[in-house]
Amino acid sequence: MASDTTASEPLLAASTDAASSPKPELNPKTTHVEFSGVPGALGISIGLPILIYVLYYAIEGPEKFESLRNVFDVEALAAYLAWFFGLVVLFYIVPGPVLEGTVLRDGTTLMYKMNGLNCYLVVIAVLIARGFITRGDLPEFVFIAEHLLGLITASIGCSFVLAFFVYFKSFQKPGKTILAYGGNTGKPIFDWFIGRELNPRLGMFDIKFFCELRPGLFLWTIINAAMAHAQWKRFGYISDSMVLLNLFQFIYVVDSAVLERKNLTMIDITTDGFGFMLAFGDLALVPFTYTLQTRFLAKTPVNLGVYGTLGVLALKVLGYYIFRSSNSQKNAFKQNHPSAAHLKFIKTKTGSKLLADGWWGTARHINYFGDWLMSISWCLPTGFHTPVTYFYSLYFAILLIHRETRDEAKCSEKYGKDWKEYKKQVRWKIVPFVY
Incomplete structure (x- = not known):
């Protein structure tokens, strides 16, 4: 669909030896439906x-x-x-x-x-x-x-x-x-x-x-x-x-x-x-x-005038900064870049690392928050004449929460107790101190 929001699983996958694992079924029957x-x-x-x-x-x-x-x-x-x-x-x-x-x-x-x-x-x-x-x-x-x-x-x-x-x-x-x-x-x-x-x-x-x-x-x-x-x-x-x-x-x-x-x-x-x-x-x-x-x-x-324009621009820039900066930090961590060497993480039993510091220590899906702030900046230029023009921001919030739920379920199944420990360290899901 129409957002470049990427899946926000805060991990660095470690290499594993799959040679001894049984070959999975190509097309397993779907048991869980959304x-x-x-x-x-x-x-x-x-x-x-x-x-x-x-x-x-x-x-x-x-x-x-x-x-x-x-x-x-x-x-x-x-x-x-x-x-x-x-x-x-x-x-x-x-x-x-x-x-x-x-x-x-x-x-x-x-x-x-x-x-x-x-x-x-x-x-x-x-x-x-x-x-x-x-x-x-x-x-x-x-x-x-x-x-x-x-x-x-x-x-x-x-x-x-x-x-x-x-x-x-x-x-x-x-x-x-x-x-x-x-x-x-x-x-x-x-x-x-x-x-x-x-x-x-x-x-x-x-x-x-x-x-x-x-x-x-x-x-x-x-x-x-x-x-x-x-x-x-x-x-x-x-x-x-x-x-x-x-x-x-x-x-x-x-x-x-x-x-x-x-x-x-x-x-x-x-x-x-x-x-x-x-x-x-x-x-x-x-x-x-x-x-x-x-x-x-x-x-x-x-x-909007000068001040209205500047206010909307400021919100847009803030949202973009959070979105891009958090994704860049995650990518640097995945690639073992020196800029991410100081970041704290949780080592999981699967051999992967869950990033629990920086942006990703603030909220488990912090990039979604930046994306949502940008959506508001797209609605504010219409003023407050009608709620209809704010449909995008409302729809996008629902979309991001649904995607966050999918991410959480996938990580919970994949990491088990390690994911529970991660949630204790990083309490908030998307919006720090709110959700």
Whole structure:
């Protein structure tokens, strides 16, 4: 999905001799299910698409209910398909290095083409060229503003289609296809929702890895730019709050594209299957809920002024510093870097070390706290006119708490009594002195 938050297990894995260990089953049956199993999967699969429409009308206002006839918009569907498959074409034709992924359960590795940043730069270059050609008129941006509801429906529809495609594809090579640990229950609805196959691919084209960054995150910034364009067309200027949000979120996406290779170690890639949950999150939830702020500002400009701008910037910088600094400290500890030699740790029976000092002595998932602070800085530029524009920060808090729960369960199972001792030394989970 749309955060570069990495799993925050504060450990340095030690080398172990696995030669004497029995070869594990390739695709063990899933015994533990998340989201209450089938009922939760059904509820989320129905509820989240409805939520996106509710948020759309909450921003646009009751007068837009007359646009129900535009829910199914053929032009918007064609535009969305052109966008999605255009990015697929760029994946193949734009150059980029090819890197090896993590070792899979069968001992093999997959190769990944890292051209996300180059593809994004091509998209930006095309839009800039269009801006010069149309003298700032940019009919593409006007189309997005006028067909947003249809684009929402198109993205949701594509999420369902893609989820069904990868689900049925996972049965093509029984016994050879690596399934996700969490998506092999034998219950079709749940496995379709959570993701049955770990790495659905068409040749070298990795569907999950592609969707993680490109269709949703790139579209997110394009919608933001279209909303700035709409504000300018409507009011004759672009507010400082709109500039700030476009800048923040553009930097976030560029940063994600620059660090695309880090996705190879994210839990979404290494552990989770690709089903409706990730497809919907990548294609629909990210571009059409993360843009609520700029969509609101396109209709209701908010002027922050110098002090308001500086305050929001300060919160953003603080969150970014905590997030990057804590992750860098963890990586230095893992790599035995001299800068981390003084940090205290707990030696576990597995031979691993649990970092219990520095940032990671403050909270067990301190990087999540920094990420959440940044999410607030994305909402504050809209002022306090409506709680709708704070949806992202609320959703992100729920997402991080859910991920923290998964991390805790994994570590508890892996380290046993050592993890209990670690929790005694590092009391707080995410927010120091609060949670």
